[in-house]
Amino acid sequence: MPTSVTPAIASPAGSRAWSLLVLASPLLAVLPLVAYAVVFFLGLQAERGADLRTDLNRTAAGLSTMVEMEVAADLGALETLAASPRLELGVLLGFRDEAARLLAQRPAWYTLALVEADRQVINLRHSRDAPLPPASDLLVRGVLQTGRASVGVLQDGQVALRVPVRIGGTVRYALVAVLPSLALGHALDRLGVPQGWSALLLDEEGRVLARAGSGALPEAAFRPAPPAGQVAALEGGRLGLVRPVAGTRWVVAVAAPEGSFLVTARNWLLVALGLSALVGAVSVAVRILGRHRRQELDRQRRATQAAEEREKQERRRADLLATVSHELRTPLTGLLGYTDLLSRAELPPNARGWVEQQQRAGQALLALIGDVLDFARLEEGAVELEDADLDLPALLEDCAGILRGLAQQKGLALVVEADPGLPRWIRGDPLRLRQVVTNLVGNAIKFTRSGQVTVAARLTPRPELVEISVSDTGAGIPAEMLPHIFDRFRQAGADTARRFGGSGLGLAICRRLVTAMGGAIGAESTPGKGSRFAFRIPFRPGAAPVARRTGKLRILVAEDVPASRLLLSAVLERAGHVVTATEDGARALAALHNASFDMVLMDLNMPGMDGYGVAAAIRMLPGEQSRVPLVALTADAPEEIEPRCREAGFDAVLRKPFETRRLLGLIDALRTRPEGQRHVPARVTAG
Known part of the structure; x- marks a missing residue:
């Protein structure tokens, strides 16, 4: 019987497993890539966390240093x-x-x-x-x-x-x-923190002193405070760091968002997108940089132009002050000088009263001009102080003598009290010291109706300071106005300027002058009983000058203004001197060639050859004539022209308008001046 052969057939369960494996094979192939990507992004996240901790440490250290520097400064x-x-x-x-x-x-x-x-x-x-x-x-x-x-x-x-x-x-x-x-907080803001971060400055009890950054973070987030210098996790997915501020009991607390995997992935995607736009961004940046460069050059050009314009304005302001000083003081020289001469002549009572009124009006105008110009120079720091020996009791008596007539007209007693322990000779600037004392005494007389004005001086021990005070029995100053009495354009009441006159600059100038001398000035007052103004300056001992010689001098005057020329001649001749007057520099040089003189007074602003040119030419002459003392006459501020006068060879500068006693005192000082001190201009001005 023949044998039959039957082919083997797979089971349904095995076929389904194979089919699933085939279908899942693409997914299985992607799994290693997914795992690699997960590991890669986790590594990136860890690297980002490390970078965040580094940034926290760097930011906290920078903020701590910034606050430390601010406190140290x-x-x-x-x-x-x-x-x-x-x-x-x-x-x-x-x-x-x-x-x-x-x-x-x-x-x-x-x-x-x-x-x-x-x-x-x-x-x-x-x-x-x-x-x-x-x-x-x-x-x-x-x-x-x-x-x-x-x-x-x-x-x-x-x-x-x-x-x-x-x-x-x-x-x-x-x-x-x-x-x-x-x-x-300004110290924190100067360094700055990234967007979304928070920065707090806390005291030792955890209370907020200052805050910076855009992240909303309560101070309770740092309670209890993490150990200093260690990054710790805070509420809300934040990382925090505390760093102490050296030299204080404060700490800087910084907090930043911790971030996540999605954030890291998003950042990488943004990097990829950013690379695609890099070329376009570079071209745009180059264009913007060029525009900013042009804007910066334009800003620098405008700043340079603005600086040049400010310098021009300052020069115009200085020129204006010089012009105002010259144009106003030159006619005042003749006005006050001839008024002084007229007051000494034999006049009817009515005429003498008119002359006295004219003198007071001229002196008031001169004081106003002097206050405005002095304050402008003090504001610019253009006033230099002279260092000379001065007789302090005599200076105080001189200041009182000038104003004693005004005090007597009001029925006031003007008393000078010098402490027995006060040295007679000190070192200082006699002109500026006289200006301060005269201003204080004049104010005291102006605001006192009855009683007396007392000028006192003493030497304070430890440290040795010269204290000069002016007391009066006037109406006094209200307590609310006393702190502002030395401010410019400030007076004791709204009607003070109308009732008593004045520019409101006198006390402001006094304070600046005393400060420039290294001292301080103050005031105390009791309404209804009077006021006391006192200032102290450092004491420096001085020495008495050598005795003055007397006798008439041969003086050459060079002045282009006829009124001023005649006035100088009249004043000098009345003092017993022999005067030769010329109207310009060329004639002055010719006179020097034809005769010898003991002294030359010349205006600086003469037509043709000015005073500087004449002085330089005189110093080039042979023999004794080249060493004749030269005095510059000017309406300009002496401290502004002294360097040029010194270079030209002048011995002194006399400011117009001048007082007769100051002119004659300058002549006496120059005639006794040692030869080695010639050609060093002395700042002699009319007050």
């Missing part, structure tokens, strides 16, 4: 102010002005205060005479005890920086700068 400024010599000298008014300048340079500060253990001595938030808060408000006892600077905690929204002030090696005061805590 503020403490340095305070320590520099604490070393002011005015504190060592006890000149608190001058120190207050110095502190006010520092406060103006740092607008973020709220106030500056000088504090003793039990009281505040100065607080720039309050006026000079206002009652000050207790010293305990500024918590300075620790600084006074340890002698070390300290940085305070948050108190009423403010932070105090304190430094010790040593007087004679002992901590006497604490100097305190109070600033709003939010002002510290």
